[in-house]
Amino acid sequence: MQSRTPAGGRTPAGRTGRPRSAAADAAILAATREALVELGWSGLTLGDVALRAGVAKTTVYRRWQGKSELVTDALATLFDELVLPDRGSLRADIEGVVLQFARLLEQPATKTALMAVVAEATHDEALRGRIREKIVGRQKRLVVEGRRRAQQRGEIPDDSTDPGPQIDLIFDVIAGAVVHRTLVSCEPVDTDWAARFTTVLLDGLAVAGG
Amino acid sequence: MQSRTPAGGRTPAGRTGRPRSAAADAAILAATREALVELGWSGLTLGDVALRAGVAKTTVYRRWQGKSELVTDALATLFDELVLPDRGSLRADIEGVVLQFARLLEQPATKTALMAVVAEATHDEALRGRIREKIVGRQKRLVVEGRRRAQQRGEIPDDSTDPGPQIDLIFDVIAGAVVHRTLVSCEPVDTDWAARFTTVLLDGLAVAGG
Amino acid sequence: MQSRTPAGGRTPAGRTGRPRSAAADAAILAATREALVELGWSGLTLGDVALRAGVAKTTVYRRWQGKSELVTDALATLFDELVLPDRGSLRADIEGVVLQFARLLEQPATKTALMAVVAEATHDEALRGRIREKIVGRQKRLVVEGRRRAQQRGEIPDDSTDPGPQIDLIFDVIAGAVVHRTLVSCEPVDTDWAARFTTVLLDGLAVAGG
Amino acid sequence: MQSRTPAGGRTPAGRTGRPRSAAADAAILAATREALVELGWSGLTLGDVALRAGVAKTTVYRRWQGKSELVTDALATLFDELVLPDRGSLRADIEGVVLQFARLLEQPATKTALMAVVAEATHDEALRGRIREKIVGRQKRLVVEGRRRAQQRGEIPDDSTDPGPQIDLIFDVIAGAVVHRTLVSCEPVDTDWAARFTTVLLDGLAVAGG
DNA sequence: CTTTAAGCGAGACGGTACGTCTAGTCTTGTT
DNA sequence: AACAAGACTAGACGTACCGTCTCGCTTAAAG
The missing domain is CATH 1.10.10.60 (Homeodomain-like)
Structure with a gap:
């Protein structure tokens, strides 16, 4: 073997x-x-x-081993295109990552493959690991990097407690919202939506209205 | 025919x-x-x-017509179980819907089917329509109802402009975050996560930290 | 029922x-x-x-009851067309019945149906009876009639023993040869073949050569 | 392909x-x-x-390609069993081939298959060719061989004209009679019938009576 | 002149086989 | 060993027909 x-x-x-x-x-x-x-x-x-x-x-x-593994790796090569240039403010950085992620999900190969491998992964532990390693991990670093910059700029406090849970939360909110908007609701992620989303994320519903 | x-x-x-x-x-x-x-x-x-x-x-x-259509309808019967009892405050209502939605997505039938039909829908316009009609539409009413209650309580302003876009946004943020956490990141949605998520959604990162 | x-x-x-x-x-x-x-x-x-x-x-x-029975009856309506006019001699009568039977078997409906119901009948006793009654019986009367005429003309001796077996034999030889030539060998039954066949049948190989 | x-x-x-x-x-x-x-x-x-x-x-x-082709080939393997031992006279050789052919047609596999493929062949040119090549052709050689022996014995004249049509005729008469007796009239081909058939074939109705 | 029992067109039903397609593996000979 | 080619077992696909059934409507003869 x-x-x-x-x-x-x-x-x-x-x-x-x-x-x-x-x-x-x-x-x-x-x-x-x-x-x-x-x-x-x-x-x-x-x-x-x-x-x-x-x-x-x-x-x-x-x-x-099979279709899932092959498609996961093919998908990973597409996620390698993601980069996050410093746009000078936390708001701009979030809007930037939202738009860039949305553009990635507009590609037919990405959208069709991402949901499919996630679906397969729901009953395949090894595949879950492969996705986490090759796809999810790569995106999460963008959140870590954005947070580091915002703290350097003083936009958010430099919390000394373990930041892991909060990073995971923010990652799920950003990625989840973009994926859901794009693939489930089937609506476009344009600059207007990105701005409104960023406002809610930064200021909350209590201020932003809802 | x-x-x-x-x-x-x-x-x-x-x-x-x-x-x-x-x-x-x-x-x-x-x-x-x-x-x-x-x-x-x-x-x-x-x-x-x-x-x-x-x-x-x-x-x-x-x-x-096929597997996708059948599973979509079977899935819709599961989403029909979702209800949103009035818990007295916007924060409690959000936490409630998050936890209830998470519990739905923990069921094996739901998690495996939802992502799969969304994946199929990426290249099947009719299926997208069916999902929107039978699943997405039904859930969105929960957001509309929660918003109405919050306005009645005075927790958020009773904005006279078209609320549609804002409702869509909030829906995508809530549903997207829960789906992503559960199925992509493969982490549990417990009361602690629900509380932290609700804090970010209501107060924003600027206050909540991140 | x-x-x-x-x-x-x-x-x-x-x-x-x-x-x-x-x-x-x-x-x-x-x-x-x-x-x-x-x-x-x-x-x-x-x-x-x-x-x-x-x-x-x-x-x-x-x-x-089914396809076989229906087709057998439809086939019987086609065999009803067979008649045998008196052509004045045994030789002419045989040539006449051969050509008329051949013309019946050239019709697409007849050729395709006859062999098929016979094939089905090989493992269906009731169907064998139906075929014998509605199709085979009708043809055999032509042989009986032709023999009676030939005896009246003095062309063949008026044998007093049971003529049944001999009639059956001649029927199988005539019908079998035409069917085999038409459907198995897939060659046409024309006046030349009918004449040569009749010669063999009347005079035998020893005289006719072979 | x-x-x-x-x-x-x-x-x-x-x-x-x-x-x-x-x-x-x-x-x-x-x-x-x-x-x-x-x-x-x-x-x-x-x-x-x-x-x-x-x-x-x-x-x-x-x-x-399908059932007809497969069964035709399976049928051909059964027809390959036919051989014609020299029994010393034309009469004995004919009786021998009649009985051997009858015994072949009494096998359930042969009787059910032969008529069925012939029925299918009535509207399938390629299948007709396959049957001619693999089944009819092989049997015809028995007639050729029997005729050659009879000529060597001086039982029939050694005609110098093209013997093809006469061979085809005799083949259709013998095979047709046996098939028709066995499968259409559904009567047994025993030694008595074989003897009476051979008499008609060799001496003709004029002598044999009919 | 109403019953009334069967016939009728339509089409859904539980089955079964069709012939095709794909999954993954195995077996050749070649590189 | 890896490779291209393609045959192999296994089994799902979606369709077509089978022969039966359940509808509501029609039709003639019996009462």
Whole structure:
């Protein structure tokens, strides 16, 4: 039995035989993203991905256990695009991250894949771990970074207690609101909505009205 | 061509032929909920649902176009359980709805089905409409009702401008945060989290810290 | 339970209630012949026959037990066309019946139906009886009649022993040869073949050569 | 697109991929013969054949287009059992082939299948060709061989004109009579009938009486 | 001139097989 | 060893027909 992970840096370890093709990894992930756009999650088949990638089905199964794992990794490559430039204020930074995240979720591959792997993960512990590691973790760092900047600017107090729970809370509120607006309510996240959301988040309903 | 919707109240219209069995409708929806719990979305088969319901496969397909439509309707019956008792204050009402929604999402049938139908809906306009009509719309009324009570109590101003956008925003923030916490971050929504979330929502980060 | 036979002359028997429509019987048999031509045996469905006849499926099943019985009766109406005019000699009479039978078997409805009901009859005793009664019997009378004429003309001796076995033999040789030539070997039965066949039948291989 | 014919000798041709299992071919044909005996033509299903053969349904459909083609090939394996030992005279050879053919047609698998594939063939040109190639052609060689022997013995003249039409005629008379007697008239072909049939065939009605 | 019992068109019903598709695995020969 | 190709088992897919049933309406003969 072999390792069933992408090729990166395994061949150096004193293995014999033909090394795995790194080109195949890339081709498969690209084909997966392409197929997600055209067919959606439920229409995507590993046989079709292999065909698009110009690769045998065995070559896909040698690296990934199944559809969920492959799509999770393909999705991760899309989340790598997220960055958060410093816009000078906490309000601007929040609006920035909201809009950037919304733009990511507007891509057909992202929206169809994200909900699908989350759905699969509800009854697959290993997949939950993979999603947390490769997708959720990456986004959470943006919240940590934004908070650090706001504290440096003095916009929020530099609380000495464990900030973890509060970071998790804010992360769920921001990401959850954008995802829900985009995918469940199916409404666009534009600059106006981002501004109104940021106002509620910063000032609360008591002040903002509701 | 026939209607492909559940039986409710179509027979009265001077139709000929044997009327559809209302008992079959109920049995199929119950079997769907049961199968969702045991098998999850991806393991659920319409053939198996028919078997559990003691019904022929054709009887399922006569009423629903496919898995997504059937599960959406089964899911809607679960969301119908949501009610919002008046707990005396806006803060208590929000905490109440958060906890009740979280409890709904902890049920295996709900969590596995909700994300899956949303994923399918990303490339199926008709399904988006069905979700909006049967699930999202029904929940939004809870927000409208909570807001009305808070205004009656004087907790928030009785704004005369169109409240629609603000209601949508609050709905997405509350539902999104709970869904994201539960299904993406995979952390429990307990009374402590509900209290902290409500504080952020009512008072904002500037006051609550973050 | 009702009689499950076509309508003819049952209503007189002191029955109450609406009598069966004789028009429906005829329409169903006509639709069956039509469908046999277009779709062949295996493509023919009773639902489609009912549709073509402008009749409900129940109306078909009330009269016939199934496809085999219905097609057998439809086939019998085609075999009713067979007649054998006196052509003045045994040789001419045989050539006449061969050509007329061949012309019947060239009709698409006949050829496709005859073999099919015979195939079904191999494992259905009741169907064998129905075929013998409605189809085979009718043809055999032609052989009896031809033999009687030949004896009157003095072409063959007026044997006093039981002629049954010999009639059966000649019937199987004539009908079998035509059916086999037409449907199994798929070659046409023309006047030349009919003449050569008649020569062998009358004079034998020893004289005719072979 | 692949060939949809049994496995025999295709792999040698410099093909890639796993070769088709010859064992599967044999198991499927054996299962088909078995199922024909138990269920008859109309009761036979390709799914059941696959089950009996211990093979997946796709493995059957990869080799045969459908029921008719599969049964034709299974039937051909039964007709391969026919041989014609030299019994010393034309009369004895004819009686021998008649009885042997009759014995073949008494097997449940043969009788139910032969008529059924002929019925299907009436509206399927390709199937007609397959039957001619695999079944009719093989039997015709028995007539050719019997004729050659009779000529060597001097029982019939060694005609120099094209013997094809006469062979076809005799073949249709013999095979047709036996098939018709067995399957349409549903009477047994015993030694007595075989002797009377042979007398008519050799000496003709004018001598044999009729 | 009403009963009344059966026939009728329509179409839903529980079943079963269809022929196709995909999942994952296995078996070739080649690189 | 990995690779491309493609056959393999297993089983769900959505459709079509089967033969039965349940409706409400029609139709003729019996009372």
